[in-house]
Amino acid sequence: MKIFEVIDPGLHTTVQDLGRIGYQKYGIVPAGAMDDYSFQLGNLLLGNERHAAGLEITMLGPTLRILNDTEIVIAGANLSPTLNKQPIPMWTSIHVSKGDELGFGKPQSGTRAYILVEGGIDVPDVMGSKATYVKAQIGGYEGRALQVKDVIQCHGSVARITENSMTSNRRKTISFSATPNLEMNSVIRVIPGPQESMFSEETIEKFYNSTYKISTQSDRMGYRLEGEPLIRHNSNEMITDAVTEGSIQVPSDGQPIVLMADRQTSGGYPKIANVISVDLWKVAQRLPGQSLSFKKVSVTKAHDELRKREQLFSQLHVGVTAHTFSKI
Amino acid sequence: MSSFTVMPLGDKGIRIDLGNVISPAINSYVHQLGELVEKRSIAGIEEVVPAYSTLTIYYNPIIISYESLKLQLTELGSKLSPSAKWKRRKIILPVFYGGILGPDLEYIARYHSLSIDDVIQIHAKPVYLTYMIGFSPGFPYLGGLDKRLATPRRSNPRKKVLAGSVGIAGSQTGVYSIDSPGGWQIIGRTPVPLFRPNDKEPTLFQAGDYLQFQSITKEEYESIADECLRGVYKTVIQL
Structure with a gap:
């Protein structure tokens, strides 16, 4: 209709x-x-x-x-x-x-x-x-x-x-406590990316210890970040491979790009890290001018968080009253 | 086999590196492994995506764990063989070279001190390998461009390059599958759509296919374009 x-x-x-x-x-x-x-x-x-x-x-x-x-x-x-x-x-x-x-x-x-x-x-x-x-x-x-x-x-x-x-x-x-909190999510959890080894230990440390500002050139394809440049010490070209939602690419100017829903399927820039699935929405809700920083977690931890979220969804699915849910 | 390195790509992707080089041999391992994975139909696998030298598999971690998937993929990896044979398609892609459909053809000829006919002949001769599909829907990453045609990208990219445009960028050649901005040197256009979202196979090319360009006249271009529009054009595929 x-x-x-x-x-x-x-x-x-x-x-x-x-x-x-x-x-x-x-x-x-x-x-x-x-x-x-x-x-x-x-x-x-x-x-x-x-x-x-x-x-x-x-x-x-x-x-x-x-x-x-x-x-x-x-x-x-x-x-x-x-x-x-x-x-x-x-x-x-x-x-x-x-x-x-x-x-x-x-x-x-x-x-x-x-x-x-x-x-x-x-x-x-x-x-x-x-x-x-x-x-x-x-x-x-x-x-x-x-x-x-x-x-x-x-x-x-x-x-x-x-x-x-x-x-x-x-x-x-x-209930208010179960709705996503859009204001308090500047720390985004990531898993190391397949090309992390193309960066020096100092550069990787810089990535995890810096705060990045979201540029105005951010849309459904990707979020461009501005901050400490991440320069590769080895200048070997990488071979184009698959990229996914949340992949954090680092082009030659060193300013990272977080790939979002309308990204390409493949890319030729090294991926230093990848946002975990349950934190993608937090990136999606940040505004240009706001900041982001990154925290490393394991694949196991990411999967645990995903399972927790699935449990919440399936509880809602069977129609249990929503206010019994605590904040996740 | 030279290498088999398994790594996560985010928390829903697993990436297998089969050797960090662009070569038909490594790429054939990628496709071989991709087929083995698809045939095995492992519960929890959602997508199998080949690239030059890596295969990436997207999975649902609620259904299958990273470790269990890694184990099964490693087992499949042990079955890869350099002598494995399988059917590859060779697709003939008709192209009208030059004119308004190929505005950079003259530049390329001048750049390499070749005649326009030479450029067409050199470009249409090789059998290209589709290493992978990416960049945009149905865009084939091709290997096999004759070094004599390698040309830098345009210094000022075009705001819109029409779908079907055949171009050269550095040592690569390719075909734009959808209208998009781009800096490739455009030498011609095919009337055959590479992206057909309403068909069962949504793209003309798949990773692993061979491609050969065929130079056609303006009249042939018009008649093929018309056949495509009416949905009666039959792509020439050789097995």
């Missing part, structure tokens, strides 16, 4: 899900929600599948006319969401009615917010995913960011995971 008409598209609003898996050997990256944590929490609050497609909005949110009654959740960055110009809460399901106007105001914290809709946004699957990959003009709404007058469809209640979450009238919400 029709759900949104775009009155103002905002800065960069795209349809995203958890990405296109299985096509990197063809040079096609997964794309998908930059803050996969908020995205999944939001969907679970609606009783949706975790991968149900939603809208990712960036800094300046869109203005959307609601075309049918439904439930929505706003998750991720606090971009001052409003319904008919009145402030509405985040991280809670909101009933919206035909003719309502969903809008956003001043960015309060974070960079990317998600509009999740009961049943998920309905656009054609391209290679098994609804994620927009703008560079290749595939997925999402005609392979591009939303524009004025676009009309967006949703699945309605079809994609719901459980009937009981739908039939209960109780508004689902999540």
Whole structure:
């Protein structure tokens, strides 16, 4: 059914899900929600599948006319969401009615917010995913960011995971302590990268002991960082290999780049480290001008953290009341 | 086999280095291992991605641990053999060289003091190896460019190079698979799309394929372009 008409598209609003898996050997990256944590929490609050497609909005949110009654959740960055110009809460399901106007105001914290809709946004699957990959003009709404007058469809209640979450009238919400804290995440955990050995011990130490500022040249492809340059002592060219989300590349000027959702599948710059999966959303929510620093952890630790997060998701999935969750 | 070094790439990737050189022999190990891994269908593996001398496997750590995956991959690694044979495709890619579709062809000819026909003939002669796909969807990293054509990139990159453009950059040649900014010297264009997102095989080339360019006339270009548009063009593939 029709759900949104775009009155103002905002800065960069795209349809995203958890990405296109299985096509990197063809040079096609997964794309998908930059803050996969908020995205999944939001969907679970609606009783949706975790991968149900939603809208990712960036800094300046869109203005959307609601075309049918439904439930929505706003998750991720606090971009001052409003319904008919009145402030509405985040991280809670909101009933919206035909003719309502969903809008956003001043960015309060974070960079990317998600509009999740009961049943998920309905656009054609391209290679098994609804994620927009703008560079290749595939997925999402005609392979591009939303524009004025676009009309967006949703699945309605079809994609719901459980009937009981739908039939209960109780508004689902999540306690403040379980919502992602967007302000306190300047320390990002990483695993050493495959080309760490191309750097001297002093340079590696510098990487872990410095603070890097996020440059304004940061987007869904990658975050450029500014700070202590990481110069390689050996000038051997490396052979192009696979890169992944969170790979921290160091080009010859020594200023690291953190690769994000719309990266390439391969790259020729040495990777000094790689952000662990559960910390990617923290990078995605940082703003240009804010800082980041890096802390080394083991693969085992990264997997433990991922397992913890999965447990939280599956508890939410079976519909246990959200306020019983402690902060993770 | 020269080497087998296993390393993590983040917490969902495992990277196997089969020898730190660009060579058809090492690259064939990469593809061999990739096929063995795909055939084994190990639970938890999500993607198998070949590069020049490395194979990267993306996995779900909730389903399989790094250590267990490493063990299974190392076991598969012991099966690699330099004499292993498998079917490779050779794809013939028609290209119109020069004119407005290949605006840097004259520059390249002048740069190397060759005639335009020489450049075309030298470029269309070799059988190129697709070492890997990367950079953009369906973009083949090719090996085999004749050294006589090696030319530096343009000093001012173009804002938009159209999909299908065939170019030279340093000692590499390649074909733009989607419209993108780029600094390669453009010598021609193929009417055949390399990226077809709605097909079962979303790209014309796969890692391991051979490629040979075929010089075509403007008329042939137009007629192939039309056939592609109507979805009736049959790519020439030799086995």
